[in-house]
Amino acid sequence: MSGGLTGTGHLARLILRRDRVRLPAWTLGLGGLIAASALAVPGFYDTPEKVAGYAATVGASPVSLLMSGRQTGIETIGGITANEISQVAQIGICLMVTFLVVRHTRAEEESGRAELLRSTVLGRHAAAVAALGYGVLAAVLVGLVTTGSMLGAELDASGSIVYGAGLALLGVCYSAIALVAAQLSTSARGALAIAGGAVTVGYLVRGLGAMQDNAAVWLSPFGWAQAMNSFGEERWWPAALLVVATAALLGVAAHLTTRRDFAGGFIHPRPGHPRASAALASPLGLATRLLRGRLIGWGVGLTLLAMVYGAVVPTVPDLLESNPDIADYIGAGSDAESAIVEAFLRYVLLFLAVIGTGYGVSAVLLVRTEEESKRVEHVLATRTSRTQWMGAVVVVAAVGSAVLAVLMGAGLAAGYVLGGGGADTALATVGHQLTYLPAVLVVVGFAAAVVGLAPRSPLLAWALALVSGLQVLLGQTLRLPDALQGLSPFWHLPGVPGSSIDPRPGAAELLLAVALVAVGLWAHRRRDLELT
């Protein structure tokens, strides 16, 4: 075991050099998102009444407890800010360190690059320690940005420091969990799945524990970070739990490293099917198979998200009743309850539909990734024409988008019923979600046109999805001019529920989507494949 850490410094420098863009992008991106919220929240709660209203409504709502846990000091502006940012900040930091650590451990081993490095003077544990140190660095940077932005918003200083420290230590702890996951699985995907699963479990255990106000929160690193009671009766000893857990996990990872072969693991990939199933006999079958995992992932995630939103909807009238100030704030009298519920539903439906375009665009971009990887050569060297191949991918993208719309509508309905809403309204939401499908398909069609016309600029395929997202999230707040909002296909559709359904804009958008796909297919057939 002597010299197990030899070369860690070299490796650390290599990691920083390779990720000189990635590390700032993650820390500034996530940190910026947190900072923007931290600086904006105090503006929304600028009177003592509004602060008190938040504690009585959001602070006591089971959905908020599930998503953000029991935040102490919720009756202060500091506590409100922490409660508002914690969902994004905590999940974001955990996912960030998971991706970064796995990238520099198992992914390197899987690619064979680590083999080259290990043949030099490099200790057995150097890679693990360098990657963990890198995860710690990223987590600390995000923690510093968070504390800095909270201090910038003139929140309580010690609360800001405790919150940032708890967040950073949570990231440190999950870096170590990712490190263990990287020892267990022989593939980077497997390691990401294990570590991602640990994030989900930790988050849900803390949420359920907080909802029922029981000791389960002590089973989760998320609970430990929150037990530092930022903006309340602050205490540092729960931080020790995170540090001890990190050290213990590091020990486990080191032990596993010495017990396994290089590139080996403890979870072995099962053998697959020696024959292709009958469904895999066509371009459509292949495209379905290649996009299946992606669709399942999006489907599960969006259904859960829709359920959470659905569960919130029935509480909206209560929220207004308990606090007339909020009703005024939203701009409606107490007699307009149903109108407010409708407005809320409309926003949720629209929001989910826009998020769902992410699947469609990424699915269409399969055409591009298959080209880049040169795998498309195999397909197009058969009797499959380019139109058939790209057409198959677009069909899977479009049908998958429709499936997602149904799933999101159903999730919303299920959450609504579970939250105490009526079944009749619930059923209608499935149909309502589908009315946004034409705009989703325009976004998908736009991506197809980009893949055909500008194969070297795959990022451009996301442009319309981005524009739509900005319009939905910020269009009203920033009072963007109609000409700008009109770039979003979602802006032209009648907002349901609440307005009568006019089928004409939807029909026109369907035609536009078909035209965009046709342009993409035509251009794709005429150009060189991008194989270099």
Next chain:
Amino acid sequence: MTVIETRDLRKTFGSTTALDGLDLVVPQGQVHGFLGPNGSGKSTTVRILLGLLRADSGHVRLFGQDAWADATELHRRLAYVPGEVALWPNLTGGEIIDILARMRGGLDEARRRDLLDRFDLDPSKKSRTYSKGNRQKVAVVAAFASRAELFLLDEPTSGLDPLMEAEFQRCVHEVKAGGATVLLSSHILAEAEALSDRVSIIKHGRVVQSGSLTDLRHLTRTTVTAETAAPATSLTAMSGVHQPEFDDGRVTFDVDSDDLDEVIAALSRLGLRSLTAHPPTLEELFLRHYGEEIQVEAPTRGDGAR
């Protein structure tokens, strides 16, 4: 019947000229070696034949049809092994072989079983876990398990071990016996030499030499080693003799094919005790076209024209 025919094929990628007037003709039933170092334009040619890239100018026909416009129809009749085999990491080798064969228009079940066995390939492993050689085997098995009339093989044996390479050569002989045409692009000369009826040597995107191996050898020199009773120093003065080396009564030299007869007669008059002569290997043919430039250009020429 002519299976592959290109005339004055040109293709540029930005400022790089990949093909500069390439002419290539391969009749039916021929195994045609397509030789050149990395970056000489071999893969670009194959991809144009497949209709994956479009030639800037020139004429490309497969089975008398246009390689770009009729690509899909033509692909029913051909099989392709790329030089760099990328596979879908979460599909198994067996699944990929089936998919490609079905999309190509049919799978010969007995042939598939036979090939998996001969190439010792486990079809139930995810392709993520395959080594480079095993990925290559997947593509080779998928190609030879089809009943294609034309095989486009782009450096098909890179990564295969010598046993598998021998198996691959048997496969080529089998499809040739069945009347198929093969275009074998390679920089492994022994392979082309063992398999090819004719070879074309490509340099900077054009064919600089084409013919049967006999034709090409005729243009070059034979290496002779002889032991003679009397010293053979007089050879130095003879025309067509190059680089004679004398060592303890033995002489080794290269001789131009046209002067061979005269030189051997001269040796015979000196009292031959032993004589070995071998025709030039493809290696030597190759070096004649590339020798000087490989040394000068290899470090600066990238893979840009592949």
